[in-house]
Amino acid sequence: MKEKPFAITLDVGSSLANRTGAWRTERPEYVDRMPPCNQACPAGENIQQWLFHAESGDYESAWRQLMRDNPLPAVMGRVCYHPCETACNRVQVDNAVGINSIERFLGDEAIKRGWTIEAPSVSSGMGVPPAGGWGSVLVVGSGPAGLSAACHLRLLGHEVTIREAQEKPGGMMRYGIPRYRLPREVLDAEIARIEALGVTLEPGTKVDDVLAAQREDGFDAVFLAVGAGIGKRAYIPAGDSARILDAVSLLGSMEGEGPPLLGRRVAVYGGGNTAMDAARTARRLGATEAVVVYRRTRDRMPAHDIEVEEALEEGVRMKWLSTIKHADEGRLTIERMKLDESGFPQPTGEFEELQADSVVLALGQDSDLSLLRDVPELAVDHGMVQVAEGLMTGRQGIFAGGDMVPAERTVTVAVGHGKKAARHIDAYLRGTANEPGGKHAPATFDRLNTWYYSDAPATVRPRLELARRVSTFDEVVEGLDESTALFEARRCMSCGNCFECDNCYSVCPDNAITKLGPGRGFAIDLDYCKGCGLCAAECPSGAIEMVPEE
Template sequence: MRVSDQQRDLTPLAPLGLGRLRSGPVRSQRPVYVDLLPPCNAGCPAGENIQAWLAHVKAGDHEAAWRQLTLDNPFPAIHGRVCYHPCETACNRADLDGAVSIHGVERFLGDLAIERGWQFEAPATRTGHRVLVIGSGPSGLSAAYHLARQGHDVVVRDNGPAPGGMMRYGIPAYRLPRHVLDAEIDRLVRLGVRFEQDHRVTDLEAERLEGGFDAVFVAVGAHLSKRVDIPNMDAGRVLDAVTFLRGVETGEQQPLHGTVAVYGGGNTAMDAARVARRVGADESVIVYRRSREQMPAHEEEAEDAEAEGIRINWLRTIQDMGEGELTVEVQELDEHGRPHGTGTYETLAADTVILALGQESDTAFLRDVAGVEFDDDVVKVAPSTLMTGAPGIFAGGDAVPSQRTVTIGVGHGKRAARSIDAWLHSEEFVKEPRHDIIHSDRLNLWYFGDHDRRQQPELDPAARIAAFEEVVSGLSEQEAGFEAGRCLSCGNCFECDGCFGACPEDAIIKLGKGLRYEFDYAKCTGCGTCYRQCPVHAIEMVAESEFTRSESTQPVLTQPVLTQPELTQVDATDSVERG
């Protein structure tokens, strides 16, 4: 039988075990371990490293989890109750069997810390710098915390009788019990933050000079209610929602009777309607000019209100008020989704009307400060630093154009504290770059199996309206651990040993618990088996052309694709544009 020329030119492989070099395919790519940005971290306005503290809970080290969490957010017991958890909306586990109950685990850690008396560690050194924080709401408290941990002396001045801002005077106790709020603020006092309540700032420059403050952070809340002119308003009892909720908190609000109509469609409107039932109203109704899909309130807020028997009248506007009743006009949406009147009118019973049409920030004291510019009631700031046009004066939370939530306010406080610290040291704060966010289509979800989310118990709706008892209960230790275990560790190795066991060339070296693995590139053929099986996409295949050989035996990646683990955190909201 004749051998072809092609066959004749082939050099046969040496038998195995003879110690000779064998010819084979040239490696064109190699695996590299990476740390990508999980979507929960990317979605957190407070910039928490959620994946990291969930891992500590999964390991059973609750205090380590709390300390990891509070590096970014000092108020886990508060946020576990009032945050609308955009991290869960982003969670990749939702594409499998349901998002991880991140807020439930956060609340568990916060409550456990209160129970066990965990405190923040004091800074090792003091800087000698003094910073004034105006406003003791979430943004001001967050800034005070981070500034204090950086070693600065911090004074918080606020015109309310007790600190907390809208967390105390706007969020009802059935959502945020006051002992929880007080406990989390008390840690700041123990850290050295000084609070001066019932102090209204009127002349900022004078206070800054007299107090020897090197920088100022303005974090006043949106406490001023917007008004609307309704014909015959004097014929009925009219309250504004902010004043009403504040009066309930301070005990100044008289009981309500009969039917209460709340005009508005935001979260404040939902709270006002629910609180009205708890202070004596026989019935609460909500009147809102747009559709359910267009309401600014979060859907869960509307659902909770409806569960308590509150009727929401969508696409209605109040046209007139009479003794014990309202005239409302039915609206309809045009092709652009804008409501307009139809000429059809209805009559609703209403002994009291509560206006919840939005709030404005109390920033009038800044009008005379040179360099500070305004956009209506809010202050213009540099988005990256939150500094106003006046050197050393920063602003955040409700005082700047932004969505007005507790978590965004806390994120602004952290960002401002970093910027203030850099400014005080005559440095420029450079924000870390955003990195590749890992989504579920790049994960091997089959690896994890189905494990349903644990639900938090809730009071029966009929029992809720009788008092201000907390409606939603927390997770148990076992349930919190189970939820932490549901985390997919998206984009970050969790040492499952999959790559170690799958490599056909034994080219993966296991470094020990917590140290992960490394590749032995002398053995690696670049087959990609480790990459294809990795459940969390913690391995990337990189072309050989991206590497060069150094004097050592380890290859050097010329264009790194690795992101450092500490960069898996995301700063407070990237934009302060109005939501």
């Protein structure tokens, strides 16, 4: 019988002979999961990756990663309604990471520092050209979808021409979003960067017949990105002197020589974001009273909460459960409504008067589809162009996106459409098919080990003082500075993906984990890993999972 256990009779260093991995019934594996922010982004941004660069202070690398998916970061950092933040896992710890504010910081930093991107050339190795050479693509409309498509197509090596009906580019970003939300110098800077890639921009050039334009100028493909620039009208019985205009015309006129005369009391009929913009614009134009008349209750309002809150802060009044029955000079007849069991508003027969010098209709918008009247293969349903999965219409070589196709009408969705269309147009010109890669499993909150993340409430973006908000068109929401942007980026929990915190390396009782170097992650020596699962249990981001041994 031995006097000492075998293990302590081994010479120094000889424990390597005992390959304890043979005891294992399951083994750890490093995995990559889809962060909820990435999954929720309509523009398809790799948010977690550019946040990784930003939290290290490498802002230019973060911006370049961001630009791979979104060529308008300074714009999106102001007008995007950031569904990524709604989906952020950190909201269950304290507050969502301020992704949108960091995106704006990166966009502004790029403008300030003059960062640019370059279109590839044949000599720089951009790949094999399509049969017949690189394609020539016509983009109709210079809004977010059109600009995004043009940028991505140019980066893929194609010649791109944008034709815009208005005198200045930007589409509804210029003619539908007020300056206090999107300063024009920011919009102009990001458009100029896209134009500098070699995109041909032709403002003041309306396309009346898309087939004729394609045929006469020899374009190989067309991307239709006509925004929703026509305000919907509703029949309202009115006297001869009643002043009624639509919100799209009001907001668009702010880019002209002089603002319209609305009077001291303005009623805005509608409940969307455009209605909020119209009412807030009216206040800045001198209206002492701006009232939003809406048929339903606030919780059923299509406007985003932040838009409603900012409007209320600026003195805009809300008249819920109300509809306009008649308009006369200086006054409106309002009927009270009530919601039935299905939530639909029904008249009550109760009336009241509302003093108003003008009425602004904000009842939705349509796209001008007159350029498509001679395209029989193209299907239109309820004013929307019908497209396949790759955004191609019923006519070969003609694609469409943005406000004119069935989708949510936001700048972010339109930017995503532009990128998606560019990839499918590129594949069409090459005679191939664009096959998106598979997606990783989602990185859910229950997989995180949040004990390792310290409390760090979100940074609140400063806002312009109220007195200046209602008297000027100065930007209301201000940006982060470098220190607050860095702090905010470092709040990211890297959900579902390794960020090399060294926890697994530190806690492994078998020293079975090897560091491969910065940016290369770790390797597991399965000869010695017993499969205890401690690394997976202690991984903060849920980037290790235990799988049964084969």
